[in-house]
Amino acid sequence: MRKGTKLSVLLIPVAFFLGGIVFWGGFNWGMEATNTLEFCTGCHEMKDNAFAEYKDTIHYSNRTGIRAKCSDCHVPHEWGPKLVRKVQATKEVWGKLTGYIDTREKFETHRMAMATNEWNRMKANNSQECRNCHSFEAMSKDLQKATPYKKHMAAQKEGKTCIDCHKGIAHSLPKEYKDPEEE
Template sequence: MKTRKWLLLGTGGVLLLAGLATGGWVVTETALQATSDRAFCSSCHTMAPFVASYDQDVHGGQNPQGLRANCVDCHLPHDTPGNYLVQKGLFGLKAGWGQVVSLVFEPDWIASMEQRNEFLYDSACLTCHAKLEQAPDQSAAAAFGHRTYFAPDNALTCADCHAHVGHKDLRAHLAGDAQPTTTTEE
């Protein structure tokens, strides 16, 4: 009788732990997906020019295939899952605080463009552009630049050469001089 009781308690404990782990994973994955796309990121008023310029860019769907990168595809590191989660949490806290502060002090986004390497990660670029080093259909200048990037002693980042990646005419959008986007809201 005692063995049966422990067997039932042990089985119940294992099932409970499995259920908690599964539930935790589902909740975490749902939260990660819900806070990773254009719809979520565009809910902040300070992101309006960034979303408008993204909508006009090839990464925002203006390409023959209509493919779109989510905001986190470029703006979070993809080197390890742990670093991704930590940086997502830190970025979320920083963005939330930025929203509060922007009610009083509007950020100087144009000046912040010089710190673009703080908001873009090469590991993110290389997730989609994994075969870039061997890409056959590059111009001579692009091939040279990419060979330089992949050289062992390289100190460049993707954003050093691709300053406006992901956001077409971002400077004009930030200055309020851009043409309105033709992409429909999701």
């Protein structure tokens, strides 16, 4: 084998390796760039509707100074489930492009369906995004008020998940929503 051929045989795997690193880094950068509050509120549909509501909740402003951003609640932290959620979110991009919720009236028309989809997703994954910050095991009987603490412990025993009781915690409930506990 000639000297130049040996060099090119070595350069090909190195080029693939370096190219893979660049691709992987760029891909991960892109995934994280779409998890920022600025990205999520970059379109008026979210800024004027969901974000405006969220700014009035405890997840935005609270005594501890910890703020949950959109992706903390709507995107899994684990890499595989995050990738699946990002693929699912392409439907939301399509909605943006087609004007599905581009006015307040359209947003309100579709609010119940959008909320139900999100509640079902959270129920199916045991409210994993909530549990990244909150867990039954970390709830303090001494620091939490008695009634919420009792309800949380009962929910844990009953196998309930956060979204079973906390619908509307970060966004307004749809006007069509009926609380199953009140029926």
